[in-house]
Amino acid sequence: MTELNELTLAEARDGLRAKDFSARELAQAHIAALEKARALNAYLLETPDRALAMAEVSDAKIAKGEGRPLEGLPLGIKDLFCTHGVVTTAGSKILEGFEPHYESAVTHNLWRDGAVMLGKLNLDEFAMGSSNETSAYGNVISPWRRNGSDAPIVPGGSSGGSAAAVAAHLCLGATATDTGGSIRQPAAFTGTVGIKPTYGRCSRWGTVAFASSLDQAGPIARTVRDCAILLGSMAGPDARDTTCVDLPVPDFEAAVSRGVKGLTIGIPKEYRVDGMPAEIQRLWDQGAEWLRAAGAEIREISLPNTRYALPAYYIVAPAEASSNLARYDGVRYGLRVPGKDIVGMYENTRAAGFGREVKRRIMIGTYVLSAGYYDAYYVRAQKIRTLIKRDFEAVYAAGVDAILTPATPSSAFAIGEKASADPVEMYLNDVFTVTVNMAGLPGIAVPAGLDAQGLPLGLQLIGRPFDEETLFATAQAIEDAAGRMSLPRAWWA
Amino acid sequence: MNAPVNPKKLIKGGLHDWEVVIGMEIHAQVTSRSKLFSGAPTAFGAEPNAHVSLVDAAMPGMLPVINEECVAQAIRTGLGLKAKINLRSVFDRKNYFYPDLPQGYQISQYKDPIVGEGEVLVDLADGESITVGIERLHLEQDAGKSLHDQSPNQSFVDLNRSGVALMEIVSRPDLRSSEEARAYVTKLRTILRYLGTCDGDMEKGNLRADVNVSVRRPGEPLGTRCEIKNVNSIRFIGQAIETEARRQIAILEDGGKIDQETRLFDPGKGETRSMRSKEEAHDYRYFPDPDLLPLEFEQAYVDGLAGGLPELPDAKKARFVSEFGLSAYDAGVLVAERASADYYEAVAKGRDGKAAANWVINELFGRLNKEGRGIEETPVSAAQLGAIIDLIGEGVISGKIAKDLFEIVWTEGGDPRQIVEARGLKQVTDTGAIEAAIDAIIAQNPDKVTQAKEKPTLLGWFVGQTMKATGGKANPAAVNALLKSKLGIE
Numbered sequence: 009m010t011e012l013n014e015l016t017l018a019e020a021r022d023g024l025r026a027k028d029f030s031a032r033e034l035a036q037a038h039i040a041a042l043e044k045a046r047a048l049n050a051y052l053l054e055t056p057d058r059a060l061a062m063a064e065v066s067d068a069k070i071a072k073g074e075g076r077p078l079e080g081l082p083l084g085i086k087d088l089f090c091t092h093g094v095v096t097t098a099g100s101k102i103l104e105g106f107e108p109h110y111e112s113a114v115t116h117n118l119w120r121d122g123a124v125m126l127g128k129l130n131l132d133e134f135a136m137g138s139s140n141e142t143s144a145y146g147n148v149i150s151p152w153r154r155n156g157s158d159a160p161i162v163p164g165g166s167s168g169g170s171a172a173a174v175a176a177h178l179c180l181g182a183t184a185t186d187t188g189g190s191i192r193q194p195a196a197f198t199g200t201v202g203i204k205p206t207y208g209r210c211s212r213w214g215t216v217a218f219a220s221s222l223d224q225a226g227p228i229a230r231t232v233r234d235c236a237i238l239l240g241s242m243a244g245p246d247a248r249d250t251t252c253v254d255l256p257v258p259d260f261e262a263a264v265s266r267g268v269k270g271l272t273i274g275i276p277k278e279y280r281v282d283g284m285p286a287e288i289q290r291l292w293d294q295g296a297e298w299l300r301a302a303g304a305e306i307r308e309i310s311l312p313n314t315r316y317a318l319p320a321y322y323i324v325a326p327a328e329a330s331s332n333l334a335r336y337d338g339v340r341y342g343l344r345v346p347g348k349d350i351v352g353m354y355e356n357t358r359a360a361g362f363g364r365e366v367k368r369r370i371m372i373g374t375y376v377l378s379a380g381y382y383d384a385y386y387v388r389a390q391k392i393r394t395l396i397k398r399d400f401e402a403v404y405a406a407g408v409d410a411i412l413t414p415a416t417p418s419s420a421f422a423i424g425e426k427a428s429a430d431p432v433e434m435y436l437n438d439v440f441t442v443t444v445n446m447a448g449l450p451g452i453a454v455p456a457g458l459d460a461q462g463l464p465l466g467l468q469l470i471g472r473p474f475d476e477e478t479l480f481a482t483a484q485a486i487e488d489a490a491g492r493m494s495l496p497r498a499w500w501a
Numbered sequence: 502m503n504a505p506v507n508p509k510k511l512i513k514g515g516l517h518d519w520e521v522v523i524g525m526e527i528h529a530q531v532t533s534r535s536k537l538f539s540g541a542p543t544a545f546g547a548e549p550n551a552h553v554s555l556v557d558a559a560m561p562g563m564l565p566v567i568n569e570e571c572v573a574q575a576i577r578t579g580l581g582l583k584a585k586i587n588l589r590s591v592f593d594r595k596n597y598f599y600p601d602l603p604q605g606y607q608i609s610q611y612k613d614p615i616v617g618e619g620e621v622l623v624d625l626a627d628g629e630s631i632t633v634g635i636e637r638l639h640l641e642q643d644a645g646k647s648l649h650d651q652s653p654n655q656s657f658v659d660l661n662r663s664g665v666a667l668m669e670i671v672s673r674p675d676l677r678s679s680e681e682a683r684a685y686v687t688k689l690r691t692i693l694r695y696l697g698t699c700d701g702d703m704e705k706g707n708l709r710a711d712v713n714v715s716v717r718r719p720g721e722p723l724g725t726r727c728e729i730k731n732v733n734s735i736r737f738i739g740q741a742i743e744t745e746a747r748r749q750i751a752i753l754e755d756g757g758k759i760d761q762e763t764r765l766f767d768p769g770k771g772e773t774r775s776m777r778s779k780e781e782a783h784d785y786r787y788f789p790d791p792d793l794l795p796l797e798f799e800q801a802y803v804d805g806l807a808g809g810l811p812e813l814p815d816a817k818k819a820r821f822v823s824e825f826g827l828s829a830y831d832a833g834v835l836v837a838e839r840a841s842a843d844y845y846e847a848v849a850k851g852r853d854g855k856a857a858a859n860w861v862i863n864e865l866f867g868r869l870n871k872e873g874r875g876i877e878e879t880p881v882s883a884a885q886l887g888a889i890i891d892l893i894g895e896g897v898i899s900g901k902i903a904k905d906l907f908e909i910v911w912t913e914g915g916d917p918r919q920i921v922e923a924r925g926l927k928q929v930t931d932t933g934a935i936e937a938a939i940d941a942i943i944a945q946n947p948d949k950v951t952q953a954k955e956k957p958t959l960l961g962w963f964v965g966q967t968m969k970a971t972g973g974k975a976n977p978a979a980v981n982a983l984l985k986s987k988l989g990i991e
Contacts, residue, residue: 090562103561110555112562214562221791249564250794328791331594334605335559339658350656354598377596377786386788 012037017081017180017234024070024080031066031080031124035059038082038126042178044501048149050163050173052087053095054127062124069122076122078241084179086170087128088135089115089225090214094125098216099133099143099166102336102343102361112214113249114183114225114242121241126179129169133363134333135190135218138437139426140168142365147423150198151176151496155462160423164194164416164437170228171198175495181229181238185215187222188321189416189441192453195228196415196466199455199493201235201483202228206474207448208253209239211246219328220251222321222445231492232454232483236260239476255474263477268485269303271478274408278314279440281417287459288414295412295456295467298489299482309408311399314443316392321442322435323376323389329366330373336361368431397447404472410482413440415453415466440468450476454483455493464493506719510678514750519716521746522723523682524674527689528667529699530643530707531574537642537666538565538608545705549648549659557664559603564792567592571666572796574698575615575640576806578668581696581813582635584619586803590639592793595785600658601645609669611787614639615796621672622815623688624833625680633685634673643667668699674713674723679742683735686710687837690735691814695839709733714745716753724749725759729766729773741766745773817842825854834862840876841866847883852890860890864907885910888917901973902926928976932983938970939963939983950988957990 012034015023023029039056059082066080090096090108097103111119119125132142139162140148150163150172163172167184171194174182184191186204195202203226210225217223227238240261245254275296280289296306338344338357345356362370376385403411417439426434444451450473453466467486471479511518536543539556556563579586593611594604616638624630645663649656670689676682690708693699701708710733715726727749729741744766749759763782764773789795812820814836821832821842835845835858844865849857865886869879889906892898898906898921909920921927942963943950953959960981967980984990 090560096561098561106561108560108562110560212562213564216561217792219791248566250566251792327788331596331606331786331788334596334598335561335603337598337600337605339600340558340603341560350600351598374786377788379784379786382786382788 011041011177013041013177013180015180016231017229017237018231020081020180021078021237024066025075027070031063031070032060034080035063035082035124035126038179041176041501042126042173045176045178045498047500048151048172048176048178049146050130050148050169050176050178051084051127052097052099052130052145052169055094055125058094059124059126062119066122066124076120078118078237079122080124081122081180082124082126083118083238084126084129084170084173084182085115086131086167086183086185088131088185088216089183090216091115091125091128094128096128096216097145098135099131099145100361100363100366101144102357103216104144104343106342108214110214113211113246114215116214117241117244118183118238123241129167129173129182131169132166132190133366134216134329135166135185135187135223136329136365136369137165138189138193138434139421139423140165140194141423142363144363148172149423150420151498151500152198152420152463153496153499154422161420161463162197162423164197164420166190167194167202167228171195171200171202174198174200174228174230176498176500177495181227181234183225183242184228185218185223185225186441186445187218187224187325188445189438191226191228192415192441192451192466192468193437195453196455196468197420197464199464199466199495200228200230201232201452201454201487202226203235203239203452203476203479204444204450205239205243205476206450207445208251209243209450209474209476211244211249211252213246213248213252217332219325220332221328222325224445232452232480232487233261233264235452236264236480253474258477260476260480263480264484266477266481267303268299268482271304271409271482272407273299273304273306273482274309274403274411275306276309276311276314276411276413278311279413281439284414284417285459288417288465291456291465291467292412292414295486299412299485302485302489304482304485307408309403309406309411311396311403311443313392313395313399317396317443317446318435318439320389320392320396321438321446322372323385324393324446326369326373327377327386328373330370330377333362333366333370365431393446396443400447400449400470409472410478411470413468413470415440415468419459419461419463419465444470449473450479452476452479452483454486456486456490507677510681511719512716512746512750514754516754517718519746519750520677520719521679521742522674522715522717522726523676523742524713525672525676525682525685526711526713527670527672527686528709528711529578529670529693529701531571531640531666531668532697532699533568533570533574533666535568535570536664537568537571537640539664541664543665547661549657549661551661553660553663557603557660559605565608565790567793567796568666571640572615572798573806574666575638575668576803577696577810578670578693578698579616579619579638580803580807580810581692581698582616582619582621582638582670584635584638585617587613587615587617588798588800588803589613590615590796592640592790592796593787594790595787597783597785599644600656601647601660601663603645603660603663607642607644608790608793609641610639613795621685621688621692623681623684625684628830631675631681633675636671636673638668638670641667641669674715679739679746682712682742683739686735686738688814691837695811695813697811703734706733710738712738712741714742714749715759716746716749724753725761727759727761727773728763730763730776732766737766737768740768740771741773744771748773811839814842821845821854825849825858827854827858831858831862834866838876844876844879844883848887848890850887852887853894856890856894857887860886864904868911880912880914881907881910885917892917892921896928896976897921898926898928899973899977901968902928926974928974932979935967935971935975935979935983938967938975939980939987942966942970943987953988953990960984960988960990963988
């Protein structure tokens, strides 16, 4: 029999409903798994007592026939979501030991629907990174390895803990956030499914901010259906976030089995970037072929401003971050390193509290907003953002329902392989994903195969605003064709 | 901007006459129950940090949500300043570090404020009026307060004010003297208080001014300005301008030049001193706040608010002049406070408007001023004062007795009619009694009677004696008539 933690979220849900096992047993299976997987460094904080207490409530609810949508399903929470009474660090020393007195809107919605918290998941510091190497608490190690190699591989980032924990069966699903690809890239690197919904679909209230106009929460899980179930609970209106839309949440799970017959899928020629590995191109062609076979029409499209997206993103995101991170000043909470005066205290606190990548982005952001540079950088980047949005609008207006691209320009790399290099090389990981954030659109990464080294590769689907349903339907068609990714054996246990 | 120079307003330097040019940024705390972007209360005087929400303390992941009442108050104010209301405005972040600024930025409006150009009509003491241009009004958050006197080696921070809504009202450099500046702030404060959008309490810091001052020789282009920060009384605004203008004139007449800088006014020492130079000025790195969508509303919303506005001082003054026949000066005095105007109208209703104005301004305001009380604390109600005026009009009491009656009502209270009855203050109109008194006076003062026939102005002396003899209760008209006939004066 399959271990309980190896079930999909949907299977576990159905098993609980059928009383095949209890929520407590399900939680215990996960607690045992994550205790054995500490080598992966996916969890920053394990909360087994809380998990068991929540599971007991779930068992009581199930016994009374009052089970809620996610009753008894154990999840991992990216440590960017504030959790009431549970330390929340954002992967940074500056928030070491910080215990919020409030619960983020997204996690609140999950507990409201009966989910069980296993702990807080590692991430790049303040979600700034594409490999999880910027975490102040050590990098996460991917459960995946290259064929015949023991070299530790990155899980991607910034939701590397979420992706690794899901891939290694350390939770049924996890919350994640995506500012430039932080859900989709780690999902692609770990053979899992991750969706960044439309900007405004999930409330940002209580999630530590990186770049407010780009940040969006979403789930990572092992199947398309599991992602649909989780997003259905995470999403929803919230008057506390004025950028969160007042739209009802559709039945995402129902959309999973809609099929792709009659849909038009766009293939953007600008995503054929220089130096893209041949196997990525082959996978992309394969994906298009699968969708055609399933009844979709494939159409070549053009998104002409794509090449400006990455540089514009690396102006907008650091600009917002430089301002959002100003509150970590040592005055009210978090780390404080004394200084000879207030400026000295600020300098010492922020020098000790922030890591190199965060400092780099604060400096970039401060620079591009400075007098004399604002128009040349920030204003132009915003104009590019408008152009990128228009590119997508034009394509959708012409009848395209979703766009198929590779999720990443390569498979996962080894830890340290890119860390010392030019930071721009790391930033290039986001080349296929940032356009989606810049345009505020939904995007999903779904596993499609393995590369020659045996590492997972993913495809990305980009949808119309607030049409996650088409993404789930299309991603399911790819999952059906590619087959469920068989995850690596537990070498860490 | 280049209105004809009024020579009376020029400041005499050692060498030349100088014109002072003043523009002001007024920070007015919006009257609202909760803060601009959070539900925390705005009430003054709470224990430190008692009124602080998670948003005000800038906890991780907290987001601002605009308080609609503050928006409505800003629009009302804009309408009161006859200003353009912008149906779309944008909130920006003004970034700087300070311990009482939890977010590390102030949410303000930079390029697209909620209110555009308007104007304020300002009456000056000499009967002249000027129109002061308003450049803009925008909404922004107040900061908290740093407390440096609580501990020998630490500073404390009180965030009760953090996030409270302020309106920054920016004038054009249209003011030409400290008197004009004081009159402008006074008028602006009056308008805000009429509108109920700011209580104008300068002692609590609910209204404070940044004053931009420059000087020039008449007819020359604008000089370099200095900004005097955070002046918190109308008197200090006047003093700060005088002090700063003279400082600049002294420098210029010595052949020096003015450095653009931010200065502070020290009322104790009567000087302004440099706070920071232009080079040290912060780069605030303004950019649109990505947590907030642009603020958009329909013209119908503005029209709805306009429909609910009270009558404003200029309109009220004009109405008092036309409806009650008051002088512009008296009307101006009465409308300076909405409560005074309301009081006056209650007294004047159904009575002679001028008599009512005289009583309110001379007797009531005079007495209130003497005791340092406001109109809200008057012991004499409008009904009581109205009754006193009625008693005069009906000939029941004389004007002199009326003043005594006013004093009784002020100190003891009570119904003026009953007091007149009970204390026998009624005017004597019985000519028999008056005649008897007059006859007695004539009999005792034959010499005066002789003199009066030659010099009729002596009649006044006889009137005084008669009033004295009757305890002031004799009807003055009757006394006059009887005296004239008995003394044979025409």
